[in-house]
Amino acid sequence: MTAGEPRTLFDKVWSDHIVVEETPETPAILYIDLHLIHEVTTPQAFTILRDAGLPVRRPDLTLGTMDHSTPTTPVRTFKDLEIVGEGAARQVMQMQENCREFGLELFAFDSPHRGIVHVIGPELGATQPGKTIVCGDSHTSTHGAFGALAFGIGTTEVGHVLATQCLLQRKPKTLSIDISGSLGPGVTAKDLILAIIARIGVDGGTGHVIEYRGKAIAGMAMDARMTVCNMSIEAGARAGMIAPDDVTFDYLNGRPRAPKGQDWEAAVTRWRALCSDSGARFDKTVSVRGEDLQPMITFGTNPGMAVPINAPVPEINGNASLRKALDYMAIIPGKPLTGTRIDIVFVGSCTNARLSDLQQAANILRGRKVAPGTRMLIVPGSQQVKKDAEALGLHDVFIAAGAEWRESGCSMCLGMNGDTVPRGQLSLSTSNRNFEGRQGSGARTVLASPLTAAASAVRGCITDPREFL
Amino acid sequence: MDPLTKIESRTVVLDVDDVDTDQIIPARFLTTTSRDGLGEHLFRDWRYREDGSRRDDFVLNSPAARDCSILVAGRNFGCGSSREHAPWALLDYGIRAVISSEIADIFRSNSLKNGLLPIVIDKAPHDWLLQNPGVQVGIDVAASCVTLPGGETAAYSIDAFARYCLVRGLDQLGFLQKHAEAITDYEENRQWTP
Numbered sequence: 001m002t003a004g005e006p007r008t009l010f011d012k013v014w015s016d017h018i019v020v021e022e023t024p025e026t027p028a029i030l031y032i033d034l035h036l037i038h039e040v041t042t043p044q045a046f047t048i049l050r051d052a053g054l055p056v057r058r059p060d061l062t063l064g065t066m067d068h069s070t071p072t073t074p075v076r077t078f079k080d081l082e083i084v085g086e087g088a089a090r091q092v093m094q095m096q097e098n099c100r101e102f103g104l105e106l107f108a109f110d111s112p113h114r115g116i117v118h119v120i121g122p123e124l125g126a127t128q129p130g131k132t133i134v135c136g137d138s139h140t141s142t143h144g145a146f147g148a149l150a151f152g153i154g155t156t157e158v159g160h161v162l163a164t165q166c167l168l169q170r171k172p173k174t175l176s177i178d179i180s181g182s183l184g185p186g187v188t189a190k191d192l193i194l195a196i197i198a199r200i201g202v203d204g205g206t207g208h209v210i211e212y213r214g215k216a217i218a219g220m221a222m223d224a225r226m227t228v229c230n231m232s233i234e235a236g237a238r239a240g241m242i243a244p245d246d247v248t249f250d251y252l253n254g255r256p257r258a259p260k261g262q263d264w265e266a267a268v269t270r271w272r273a274l275c276s277d278s279g280a281r282f283d284k285t286v287s288v289r290g291e292d293l294q295p296m297i298t299f300g301t302n303p304g305m306a307v308p309i310n311a312p313v314p315e316i317n318g319n320a321s322l323r324k325a326l327d328y329m330a331i332i333p334g335k336p337l338t339g340t341r342i343d344i345v346f347v348g349s350c351t352n353a354r355l356s357d358l359q360q361a362a363n364i365l366r367g368r369k370v371a372p373g374t375r376m377l378i379v380p381g382s383q384q385v386k387k388d389a390e391a392l393g394l395h396d397v398f399i400a401a402g403a404e405w406r407e408s409g410c411s412m413c414l415g416m417n418g419d420t421v422p423r424g425q426l427s428l429s430t431s432n433r434n435f436e437g438r439q440g441s442g443a444r445t446v447l448a449s450p451l452t453a454a455a456s457a458v459r460g461c462i463t464d465p466r467e468f469l
Numbered sequence: 470m471d472p473l474t475k476i477e478s479r480t481v482v483l484d485v486d487d488v489d490t491d492q493i494i495p496a497r498f499l500t501t502t503s504r505d506g507l508g509e510h511l512f513r514d515w516r517y518r519e520d521g522s523r524r525d526d527f528v529l530n531s532p533a534a535r536d537c538s539i540l541v542a543g544r545n546f547g548c549g550s551s552r553e554h555a556p557w558a559l560l561d562y563g564i565r566a567v568i569s570s571e572i573a574d575i576f577r578s579n580s581l582k583n584g585l586l587p588i589v590i591d592k593a594p595h596d597w598l599l600q601n602p603g604v605q606v607g608i609d610v611a612a613s614c615v616t617l618p619g620g621e622t623a624a625y626s627i628d629a630f631a632r633y634c635l636v637r638g639l640d641q642l643g644f645l646q647k648h649a650e651a652i653t654d655y656e657e658n659r660q661w662t663p
Contacts, residue, residue, distance in 0.1 A: 044502070
């Protein structure tokens with residue numbers, strides 16, 4: 001690339017973090033500005049450090065929380081919290097020991113800052129435009145909503161970052177997804193990203209970093225942008241990014257870890273340059289008409305198997321993957337899913353457990369009841385989200401409706417902490433993965449927005465949320 | 470890590486597209502703090518029923534699959550979560566290479582760091598391997614080439630650095646550590662600090 005050539009947002013953040021350029025023989029050495037860690041994907045990385053006698057290079061750029069293996073059972077004090085399973089308890093203990101031994105900041109059980117790793121980074125203002133952010137978790141793509149380059153890594157790479165603050169990376173390709181217009185009533189960021197994955201496929205973004213652009217994105221609040229970027233990995237993409245704008249800066253201004261005073265002014269000036277230049281070239285481009293979108297629901301066993309909520313589930317027509325998926329889901333092809341009885345509704349996860357997600361669910365649940373025979377769990381994304389929701393009285397709405405209001409964590413998204421969907425039951429979940437057994441061995445999952453979740457909880461069956469608007 | 474130069478094995482074929490890492494190793498087994506012993510739980514819910522009995526109709530449970538170290542899988546293998554437990558479980562079970570027409574990014578990166586060879590080949594040889602399970606296949610890591618029965622070969626592409634490390638059994642962390650000075654220079658000279 002020659003000087004002065006128009007660059008993409010990704011190109012700018014990438015080149016700003018090159019310690020050593022890539023060559024045909026060797027990958028680039030990329031500097032990492034923020035390393036988020038949690039209890040599940042780090043124990044073996046600390047073992048690498050311990051075996052090699054290495055310290056953590058930049059404890060000040062490392063931030064730990066506990067979210068995956070942690071219980072969400074409501075408790076009066078955290079001393080009462082019982083961790084489900086010996087393995088989970090050992091993992092939580094080890095996380096505390098590792099952070100103590102290596103001098104790392106950890107938001108443990110009693111911390112008001114604890115929560116899902118992808119909720120607390122933005123909430124603290126640690127997630128900022130132009131940063132490189134990694135975590136041993138594929139949904140690290142969430143942080144791209146701020147114009148950061150953020151992606152999930154494996155445990156060996158967690159060890160690399162702990163030891164050197166760097167990663168070995170080949171430069172990915174770029175994919176522009178332009179969303180025109182605006183989303184209609186009852187159509188949310190979740191519906192948009194499910195529609196995108198249904199269109200480009202669960203491998204449509206493999207090898208690429210996505211930049212989401214266009215009027216529909218510009219009109220979205222940060223919570224919604226995070227939902228979109230969060231599921232970039234479900235299209236196979238390395239990361240998803242959105243250029244920062246005034247919405248981003250307003251969100252960050254005054255947050256605990258955001259720059260202050262003169263530093264803030266300087267940062268905003270720098271951040272304003274973080275956009276794709278006019279004429280910047282992407283390796284692939286996709287256009288979506290925002291105004292055409294409907295509330296979406298998944299019917300199969302990957303997030304790409306999704307249809308508009310009133311549309312029929314596709315016919316099998318000799319497609320072996322579809323047959324396998326529908327057999328597992330016990331779903332009939334050729335008919336819409338609306339009216340299908342559901343056992344569990346889960347509102348939570350790094351995709352949809354921020355304050356605005358809970359507000360959307362509460363708007364439908366207010367003055368209504370969860371249908372008999374349906375269990376509804378509402379799990380805030382962080383202790384801060386919980387506190388903010390309670391200040392607005394949302395918990396009263398949920399409890400009055402008969403839903404369970406719980407402590408924060410990953411919870412039933414992946415069922416590592418004892419919150420699982422029993423075998424054979426159908427769960428409508430605001431999380432990100434409907435893989436076989438994801439929410440518990442033999443569990444069946446359909447993914448949808450918090451609005452669809454709340455509407456469906458009230459009826460006890462899959463319901464178009466627009467009936468409640 | 471031991472050097473990986475050649476693999477000779479019959480193939481075991483899992484003709485399913487989009488196999489996600491939740492199938493390879495379900496989340497309930499991620500509470501471990503070690504990387505050992507995960508082979509027992511590889512494809513747990515496809516290999517075993519709820520009561521713990523084996524599903525004899527699952528391909529990895531067939532007698533022919535025993536001792537196979539090459540897994541041929543459908544397109545987009547290893548999608549989903551970043552859990553490195555997926556390659557750890559495959560290796561612990563005895564798999565040394567996965568052949569597909571597409572492999573998910575994070576799974577591929579994790580595999581290369583553990584001596585599990587992720588091989589992406591063209592659709593035609595991939596289709597042939599899917600349709601002919603149990604054939605004897607050779608993999609020459611240095612030449613980046615799969616030899617099919619009858620002597621036909623299928624080349625695959627792999628990052629040159631990853632191959633260099635695999636063939637010599639090198640840990641990539643050592644390479645990063647050798648650049649400590651460049652990393653310090655970067656930290657001291659960058660335009661802004663995180």
